[in-house]
Amino acid sequence: MTSLTEQLPDVASLLNTLDAEDYLADPPLGTAMFLAARMGQPLLLEGEPGVGKTEAAKALAGAIDTPLIRLQCYEGLTSAEALYEWNYPRQLLAIRLAEARHETPHEADLFGPDYLLARPLLAAIERCLYHWIDYPGIDRVAAIIRRRVPGAAEPLAGQVARGVARLRGLDLAKPPGVAEAISWTAALHMLGAEKLDEETAEQTAGAVLKYAEDLQLVRETGFGALVTGDD
Secondary structure, three states: OOOHHHHOOOHHHHHHHHHHOOOOOOHHHHHHHHHHHHHOOOEEEEOOOOOOHHHHHHHHHHHOOOOOOOOOOOOOOOHHHHHEEEOHHHHHHHHHHHHHOOOOOOHHHHOOHHHEEEOHHHHHHOOOEEEEOOOOOHHHHHHHHHHHOOOOOHHHHHHHHHHHHHHHOOOOOOOOOHHHHHHHHHHHHHOOOOOOOHHHHHHOHHHOOOOHHHHHHHHHHOOHHHHOOOO
C-alpha cells in the first residue's frame, strides 16, 4: 500500500492530484492542504460563499482516498450540538462534593473547561491549520469554467469570468462566486450563445443573481456594464 508520504511527496504532487479530481487550486491553498494532509492536522477554510470551500474538501478527500464527513448547518442547529457537550455526571459529582462540604458551587466553576467535552468539530478548530480562500482571479475562474463546461464556446469562459468580477464590484446582497460563474456559462451554452453580450446577460441573469434586489440593482446599472470592453 502506498503511504501518504509516497503519494504526496510535495505540494506540486498534490496540485496535480487535485487537478485530476477536477479541482484547480492555487499554490497557497495547495500548500495549506498539503500541510494538513502530511501533518495530520485539520484545516479550517474560510472565505466568501461560492469560492470553492466545499469543493476543496471533496477534492482533498478524493486525492488522499479518505471519506468526507460533512456537517450540514441548518436553522435551529446550536453551537452546543455541533461543537461540544457538558460532562453532566462530573458536574453532578462536583455539586454533591460541594454539598458534602456545606459549600455552594458557583455556576462559573461548573461550566468551565474541566467540564467541557469537545465534539470533533471543536477539537479540530482548537489545533487546526487555517487558510482564507479568496475569490480566484479572472484567469483562474476562466480555467475552472472551461474545465466544468467544456462544450461552451471558447470566448465565453473569459467573458463570464470578467462579468462575474464586475458583479462583485456592485453592492449585491449575494455576490456571485465560482459556482455561479459555472452555472451562468452552462445556461449560456444551453441557449447556444457563443458570446456574452447585453442581451444574453439579461436573458440568463437568473443563473448568476439569486436575489430580486440584486437583479433590480443590475438592471438599474445596465447589463451592458457587465460586458463593456469584452472581446
